[in-house]
Amino acid sequence: MRINLLPRTAFARSAVVVGLVIFLTQVLTLWFFARNAYLPGIREYSRLTLLQAELSVYEETRDAEAAARLGEVSGIMMATPPSAEDSQVPLISRPVVNSFRLEIEELFGEPVNIRFEDSRRPVLWINTPSFQGQWLRVPMTFFRDYDRYLLVGWGVTVPLFAVIAGLLIARGLNRPLKRLEQVAAVVGRGDPVPPLNDRNGPEEINAVNRAFNRMTRELAQAQRDRALLLAGVSHDLRTPLTRLRLSAEFIADEELSEGIIGDIEDMDAILEQFIGFIRDGADEVASYENINVLVEDVCAKFDHLDLDIDLRHVPRLMLKRLTFKRLLTNLMTNAMKYGEPPVEVSTQLSGQDVVLTVRDHGQGVRDEDIPTLLQPFSRGEKARTVTGSGLGLAIVKRIVDMHHGQVRLVNHPDGGLQVEIRLPVTGRFVQPEALSARVR
DSSP states (O other): OOOOOSOSSHHHHHHHHHHHHHHHHHHHHHHHHIIIIIHHHHHHHHHHHHHHHHHHTOGGGOOHHHHHHHHHHHOOEEEOOSOSSOOOOOTTTHHHHHHHHHHHHHHHSSOOEEEEEOSSSOEEEEEOGGGTTOEEEEEOHHHHTSOHHHHHHHHHHHHHHHHHHHHHHHHHHHHHHHHHHHHHHHHHTTOOOOOOOOSSSOHHHHHHHHHHHHHHHHHHHHHHHHHHHHHHHHHHHHHHHHHHHHHHHTOSOHHHHHHHHHHHHHHHHHHHHHHHHHOOSTTSOOEEEOHHHHHHHHHHTTTTSOEEEEEOOOOOEEEOHHHHHHHHHHHHHHHHHHSOSOEEEEEEEETTEEEEEEEOOSOOOOGGGGGGTTSTTOOOTGGGGSOOOSOHHHHHHHHHHHTTOEEEEEEOTTSSEEEEEEEEGGGGTSOHHHHHHTTO
8 A cells, every 4th residue: 555645735735845945944054053153163162172281281281370361361271060960961052062072082182071061151071081080161152152042042933934934825826726626616516607817816827717717618608509509409399299299199090199199208208308407407596495395295296106205304405496306306207217116215314414315116227337327318228228318317416416415326235226315404504506606
């Protein structure tokens, strides 16, 4: 299993990049600062320490008067440590102390024992085997000049402000992309949206927005042309079908007449499905509706069927009433035409969703056909022997998407096709149009 440690969002990736850049910048700055500020002071005080040791400790170079003058000027002199125990070197001072130890050991040519006195002015106590138990007191004047608390504040506040600035910049760049994502989702549902702003942002974002606006206009025009074409064809076919039906009623052969009339009714039903697919309900205003009432209204038209209705208490939703009743009619017609009685219809509240389930007791469909049944003009194996347009479930899918829900088709374990529709309870508070309007 491959593990991807890289953040998935552009904002998080920008934050990581900014953090790494700031971290590397701080490291390089500290290295430069230490090399050009502390290192010269360490070397100078190391030489002064060696000189004081030669003037104060070693017999061949001892000069008490010169040692006293050097001690007055530099503060380096022979003394007794205030404590016999080694004090802990603070973490921030440890690199400086270690560098000083290495420099001293190189100059003295022998191991050096160093104690750290953490007072208002940090002091190092130096001892070597050649000192014969004596200690040199070395005040860290060069370290005092660069206040450690100031360094800590600089090391924390500068990266913090830099990271905040970087995140604000990344957020400013990512907001147009997030807006584009939201508008694209709305366009994918077929809802109208106003054009994106392509004038006030960065040129690259403006170019993307202009291309997206052009695509949206072309999609809207293509949808209007398609609707006009299908509506015109469906409407123009109604007149000759009506004439054919009138002519068929005067045919003397009753069996032939009934067959022709039956075919004409099938063709009329197919045309009705075409018109229903075109009339997607975008112009209908949503209102608070009790889905149980809509189910009862539609089931009353199918009272000749063997229905098993189980309606639980569910909250009201923002629904397009006529459009949703068309969805219920298509589900009932589909169960009646391609399934077997009884037809079970139920509603219930599951988590944050209202669940509508319609199930027949037929043979179901092949598992490989289920993914395509919600696509226009797709039909199951059994449906190929029955008249129909293949738009019934496609219209259901379109209406469910319009209400921001989900539809799932499964073969029930006990037989029959089960259609499960889940509608978010948030529809009680936010109309479907408003969910898309928030990105405008």
